[in-house]
Amino acid sequence: MSKGLPKRSEDYSLWYNELVKRADLAENSPVRGCMVIKPYGYSIWEKMQAELDRMFKETGHTNAYFPLFIPKSYLSKEASHVEGFAKECAVVTHYRLKNSDDGRGVIVDPEAKLEEELIVRPTSETVIWSTYKNWIQSYRDLPLLVNQWANVVRWEMRTRLFLRTAEFLWQEGHTAHASKEEAIEETVQMMNVYATFAENFMALPVVRGIKSANERFAGAEDTYCIEALMQDGKALQAGTSHFLGQNFAKAFDVKFATKEGGLEYVWGTSWGASTRLMGALIMAHSDDNGLVLPPKLAPIQVVIVPIYKGDEELERISVKAKEIMASLRAKGISVQFDNRDTHKPGWKFAEYELKGVPLRIAMGPRDLENNTVEIARRDTLTKESVNLSEISIDKYVSDLLEEIQRNIFQKAFEFRENMTTEADTWQEFEDLLENKGGFVSAHWDGTTETEERIKELTKATIRCIPIDRKEESGSCILTGKPSTGRVLFARAY
RNA sequence: CGGGGUGUAGCGUAGCCCGGUAUCGCGCCACAUUUGGGAUGUGGAGGUCGUAGGUUCGAAUCCUGCCACCCCGACCA
Numbered sequence: 359m360s361k362g363l364p365k366r367s368e369d370y371s372l373w374y375n376e377l378v379k380r381a382d383l384a385e386n387s388p389v390r391g392c393m394v395i396k397p398y399g400y401s402i403w404e405k406m407q408a409e410l411d412r413m414f415k416e417t418g419h420t421n422a423y424f425p426l427f428i429p430k431s432y433l434s435k436e437a438s439h440v441e442g443f444a445k446e447c448a449v450v451t452h453y454r455l456k457n458s459d460d461g462r463g464v465i466v467d468p469e470a471k472l473e474e475e476l477i478v479r480p481t482s483e484t485v486i487w488s489t490y491k492n493w494i495q496s497y498r499d500l501p502l503l504v505n506q507w508a509n510v511v512r513w514e515m516r517t518r519l520f521l522r523t524a525e526f527l528w529q530e531g532h533t534a535h536a537s538k539e540e541a542i543e544e545t546v547q548m549m550n551v552y553a554t555f556a557e558n559f560m561a562l563p564v565v566r567g568i569k570s571a572n573e574r575f576a577g578a579e580d581t582y583c584i585e586a587l588m589q590d591g592k593a594l595q596a597g598t599s600h601f602l603g604q605n606f607a608k609a610f611d612v613k614f615a616t617k618e619g620g621l622e623y624v625w626g627t628s629w630g631a632s633t634r635l636m637g638a639l640i641m642a643h644s645d646d647n648g649l650v651l652p653p654k655l656a657p658i659q660v661v662i663v664p665i666y667k668g669d670e671e672l673e674r675i676s677v678k679a680k681e682i683m684a685s686l687r688a689k690g691i692s693v694q695f696d697n698r699d700t701h702k703p704g705w706k707f708a709e710y711e712l713k714g715v716p717l718r719i720a721m722g723p724r725d726l727e728n729n730t731v732e733i734a735r736r737d738t739l740t741k742e743s744v745n746l747s748e749i750s751i752d753k754y755v756s757d758l759l760e761e762i763q764r765n766i767f768q769k770a771f772e773f774r775e776n777m778t779t780e781a782d783t784w785q786e787f788e789d790l791l792e793n794k795g796g797f798v799s800a801h802w803d804g805t806t807e808t809e810e811r812i813k814e815l816t817k818a819t820i821r822c823i824p825i826d827r828k829e830e831s832g833s834c835i836l837t838g839k840p841s842t843g844r845v846l847f848a849r850a851y
Numbered sequence: 852c853g854g855g856g857u858g859u860a861g862c863g864u865a866g867c868c869c870g871g872u873a874u875c876g877c878g879c880c881a882c883a884u885u886u887g888g889g890a891u892g893u894g895g896a897g898g899u900c901g902u903a904g905g906u907u908c909g910a911a912u913c914c915u916g917c918c919a920c921c922c923c924g925a926c927c928a
Binding site: 362371372375386388390442443445446481510512514515516521522526528575594595596597598630631632633634635665666667668699701702703704705706707708709711720722723724725732851 | 926927
């Protein structure tokens with residue numbers, strides 16, 4: 359383990375890449391564009407999964423699993439859907455290998471060509487809707503509220519750990535409804551679930567909004583999203599929820615008998631959040647010393663580091679440490695007592711800071727004597743000595759963890775507020791994007807042409823049309839044409 | 852996929868222009884002294900120099916193909 363992380367101010371993306379590796383979150387794999395998620399990183403993902411899964415169940419969804427492979431013909435049944443994904447699909451063409459003639463390895467057996475090629479799912483709408491056709495006959499079968507946890511593959515050119523990998527893990531919810539209103543309600547509900555999760559668990563403030571036509575999911579009528587801002591001023595889409603209209607129902611002929619005896623196409627939604635959330639989590643809070651994790655997602659919330667000379671002293675400290683550990687655990691706090699003799703305390707301090715453990719409790723002979731412990735916060739990097747006879751440690755720690763959770767959110771929130779700026783002239787707009795970054799709130803004439811032109815000129819895209827934006831007449835930042843409200847622009851991941 | 856760069860021990864590197872089998876630091880192993888912010892000393896292990904060819908008496912070094920990674924463009928959760 360070498361010392362020192364690159365500085366964010368000097369090279370943000372180098373800092374990110376190094377942090378992901380050094381903090382043991384993930385590493386590159388032998389397969390291009392794919393990553394190995396290491397145990398520590400995966401623990402964080404598991405915590406995210408657990409909470410999201412709970413929220414999905416709470417809103418009436420159940421989990422199921424659909425196949426990894428999609429027949430090629432399925433993908434092309436919904437026109438804009440294929441168009442959106444065709445360029446990044448992995449295709450299975452054969453089902454067998456054989457020994458090569460020179461005996462030096464195996465080759466694809468040309469005899470074993472698949473009659474219909476299979477696509478490795480880039481998303482599952484098509485298989486799922488082809489299945490829903492059989493599941494749905496009547497209004498009594500609706501709504502159908504299904505989620506799946508899965509991996510998907512999108513053959514990306516440029517990849518980055520967690521932010522954009524060829525294979526990634528995610529969940530995709532797919533629901534079917536009897537009415538348009540209900541489907542839209544579902545879409546909005548799931549966007550809100552994501553927003554609540556991001557804010558309450560990831561301590562990540564997000565903007566809820568609707569995507570412009572340009573940024574919309576391939577095959578959707580409307581895409582709702584949550585957008586977050588990273589410390590380098592770039593935006594990151596943290597979750598999306600799509601109102602699919604009747605597009606997939608029509609493509610896969612999914613109709614239901616209405617109460618009134620009619621036959622109608624069902625209304626669909628789909629929504630997803632991926633391991634990209636890990637990237638958002640890392641980039642939103644961490645600093646030059648390493649990861650900063652919100653307590654609610656930290657695999658280890660508290661680490662106890664003993665400081666001692668000799669076995670006898672370690673023994674005495676251990677007794678006390680184990681007492682504390684037991685009382686914290688009783689309160690549902692995850693604690694680790696690091697009594698390894700192979701590393702010195704200073705080394706451990708640096709290590710746990712790198713890994714973002716929210717609280718560190720250090721105990722040495724002096725503490726033993728005074729009945730104190732030293733408590734260090736990861737978020738503020740401050741330390742204090744507390745007297746165990748004056749406080750109850752479990753309450754003290756759990757309050758502090760809550761305080762850290764709040765503080766991390768607050769810091770990110772203030773950052774975003776400071777980094778969201780209104781622009782009313784083109785010059786201001788360009789200047790903000792170039793020199794300040796963050797969200798730029800500006801008027802837009804609503805056309806795709808203008809959006810694309812702005813993207814060409816500034817590399818900024820419309821992140822979303824905020825749900826809660828106020829009606830305000832103005833004129834488009836580029837064309838000067840009339841507009842009824844501001845949208846958020848930013849350069850994005 | 853286009854333009855640029857890099858690839859040498861687990862990690863980071865020197866050597867490459869000017870061919871002669873590889874430098875240094877971290878890490879690793881052993882022992883000793885250490886332990887309140889990444890300890891110190893001594894000894895030791897570890898490399899077909901990304902890969903496949905070519906040139907040469909001889910290639911980390913020169914040439915060609917391929918692969919991977921990084922930066923910049925086009926695409927995306």
